[in-house]
Amino acid sequence: MDSAFCPVHSPKFRRRNLGMAEHGMDFTRRDFVKGATVITGGILVFGAEACGGTTTPTTTTAPPTTTKPLEKLPQLKFQFANTGSNPNIAAFLQGQLKQNLNVDLTLEPMESAAFQNLVNAKNHTWSFYGWGADYPDPENFLQTIYGTNQGNNKSGYSNATVDANIASAMKELDNTKRLALWDSVHKQVVDDCPGIYVFNRERFNLVAPALKPTLKPTGQDGQVMGDRLLRGVSMPSGKLRLNLGGDVNTLDTNIASWASSLSILFNLFDGLLGFDQNLNLVPVVASVLPSTTNGGISADGKTYTFTLKSNVTWSDGKPCTAADFEYSIKRMLAKDTAAEYASMYFNIVGGEAYNAGTGPVTGVGVTALSATSLQIKLVAAQPTFPQVMALWPVYPVRKDVIDSKGSTAAFQAGNLIGNGPFTLTEWVPLDHITLKANANYWGTKPTLTEITFKQITDSQASLAAYKNGEIDMTGVPAGTEKATIADPTYGPQIVRGADLTTYAFQYNMTKAPLTNKLLRQALATAIDRDTYINTIRGGVGHPTTCWIPPGMPGYDATIGAAYKFDAAKAKTLLTQAGYTP
Structure with missing residues (x-):
């Protein structure tokens, strides 16, 4: 499965973080779009320069207009997990900025787990980021991502008015008033432009004919259900093989936030x-x-x-x-x-x-x-x-x-004790993770006896593995969606559906020059989202200029309209920011 949190993986449901690359297999949760291919949901994605500078959240006040001579924009760098479609996504951003603003962008690919760790430490500058719903409420898209110093706030965004409205919305029992507060938060966040909101994901996967009849994704979002869906699927052999797309940085359920981790955890544990x-x-x-x-x-x-x-x-x-x-x-x-x-x-x-x-x-x-x-x-x-x-x-x-094994070893194969339908039997970093049915499971027994999550980082290799019968589900290389739909063999094997997930090029607003609001707005207005959908996504997905996705309470398609693609306006904003196009 391809990964995104978005976060999720997630999803991310982070979640709740998707942040890294996009999931190719999107029946899951959130997590930073780490660029890995995961079956999970919830997403966070980042990929930018790790450089010195303050880590204190910055305010969103626009810099004052000045008459001093325009400066050349300092070099921007973009870090990303070198997996799945991430290289293509990074190259697209690089090309758009050069073409529409004459801005140079240096790309810095990284191994998936290293990228996740970089983002978690907030040592990035700018990266691809996704977030899939952990639960279907605007609170989930706004509080933890944009509240000052909140756990999934990787952008360093901070706005006192937003914080006050978040606090009010969190305790407001009147649903109409509560949603109105979240609407005001959403509008202010998008205007402050902590990222370039690009598209809402649509799940698009190839599913083996033997698996497809029993795979029943949710009506709205794969993030929230996550890979819990795997509990009800069946295979003639009893064994299911998927592609996680990258390694897992932790299976400690208290601290996990990336989609790749959640894909596993959703099958090892049960909550209240x-x-x-x-x-x-x-x-x-x-x-x-x-x-x-x-x-x-x-x-x-x-x-x-x-x-x-x-x-x-x-x-x-x-x-x-x-x-x-x-x-x-x-x-x-x-x-x-x-x-x-x-x-x-x-x-x-x-x-x-x-x-x-x-x-x-x-x-x-x-x-x-x-x-x-x-x-x-x-x-x-x-x-x-x-x-x-x-x-x-x-x-x-x-x-x-x-207490006996330590907080790291306790969540390794051979030590991890869960209360879910599967147990962790193997974890070979950068190769595979194997789960087997829990003989002591107290609930409805899973149909499958074994699930293997392979860690194929290249989307072409994942597709080849699917075609060779080595895995039972995969995403397709970005940009090949239309050809896959038209293919007489593989077209009928597609499963697609709506997903409460948004992807963005998220800034780290504590890193100069991205502390400049007008610069952030200029970069956002320089990105042609329709072209992104058509060329990178193969026509699959929906362009957006806001953070909350369609199908989520609080969605408003008009939010962010001021930052739709307009190269001339982008150049004007860049000049107002003090930089020469």
């Missing part, structure tokens, strides 16, 4: 809640969805009590209890864990202070009342809290294994 094919919340380890009616949510909306099923076990047969969830949530919030998604759980009493190192773990409002009862106290009522509790950062983890 999850999503069904129609993106509705459903209980998984929890026996019921908490509500005010059943006593799971207090009248003031600030106390949740999750009742767990009594038969849930780990892959080694030991009971999985509320205490495991308590430990996992607190570990995720711990400062030393450095979880990118931690900020999404700061509404838990004591969570933000504990994460900052200013409060004790005993002050965190998460308590196992019994083996099957978990209580969580919130600072304020939060309409989307149940959705947030369906995400992977709060899946349970085993304290005894982490």
Whole structure:
């Protein structure tokens, strides 16, 4: 499968990060578009110069107009994972800037895992970035990505007005007012231009005839369901072979954020809640969805009590209890864990202070009342809290294994203990990861006996492997989509569908000269998105000038219209920014 978070992988659902390259196989989650090909969802993508400079989030105030002589724009560099369609994407950006602004861009390809680590450390300057929905709400696209110092804010974006509106939206119980607040956040973010919003992804994959009848993607988004879809598919041999597209940087569910990691984790772990094919919340380890009616949510909306099923076990047969969830949530919030998604759980009493190192773990409002009862106290009522509790950062983890093996080795093959339908049996870096059915799984047994995720980084090689019968699903090389559709053999093997995912060329706004708002706007206006879709995406996908995708509450096609492709306007903006075209 090809990867994007976007993030996701994800997806990214990061997620929740897709950031890196695009997924070729898009039945999954989020993650920085790392340029790898993943089956996951949620995405983040980056690829820019790693250079010195402040790491403090910058404000979005435009520089004052000046009459000083125009300067030559300092050299820009673009870093990206050298996998999948990323090289073509980078070359497209390079060509557009040269053609439309006479701006030179230096390309710096990197190995996939190294690229993810660079972005996580915020040592990039500019890169391709994608985000797929972790859950279907505008909060997921705006709070963690553009709130000041939030875990998935890789751009360094910071705007006090945006932060205030985010805070208000997070606790607003009136849905009409809540969506209006998110709309104001979205409009301000796009105007501040922390990235060049390029297109909304459409899933487009070749699926083996033996697999296709049982593969049932969601009606709207592969990110949210992620590779949980694999639990219900079948193959005559019982074995499924996919292409992850790049290596995994971690299988620690508390800290994972890239699509490649989530592709694996969605099959190794189960959370309290999850999503069904129609993106509705459903209980998984929890026996019921908490509500005010059943006593799971207090009248003031600030106390949740999750009742767990009594038969849930780990892959080694030991009971999985509320205490495991308590430990996992607190570990995720711990400062030393450095979880990118931690900020999404700061509404838990004591969570933000504990994460900052200013409060004790005993002050965190998460308590196992019994083996099957978990209580969580919130600072304020939060309409989307149940959705947030369906995400992977709060899946349970085993304290005894982490204590005995260490926080890294505990998530390696031979040590990792999960509570999901599969177990991790092999992890050969840059080669493959193998999962086998969990003999002790407490839920509905998976149809498959084994899943192998290969790590083929070249999209042509992935396609060749599919045609040779070595893998059962793949994306196609960017730009060949139309030819594939017309192919009498492979056209009928295509599976495509909508996806709540947006890709952008995301700036690191803390790195000069990208601190200049007018420059960012000039670069955004210099990109021909229609040409991108036709030449890079083979006509698959939808051009966009905004961040929230179609199908998501809060989508508004008019947002960002001021930055549609206009070479003449781009040159004017560049001059206003103080640089010569």
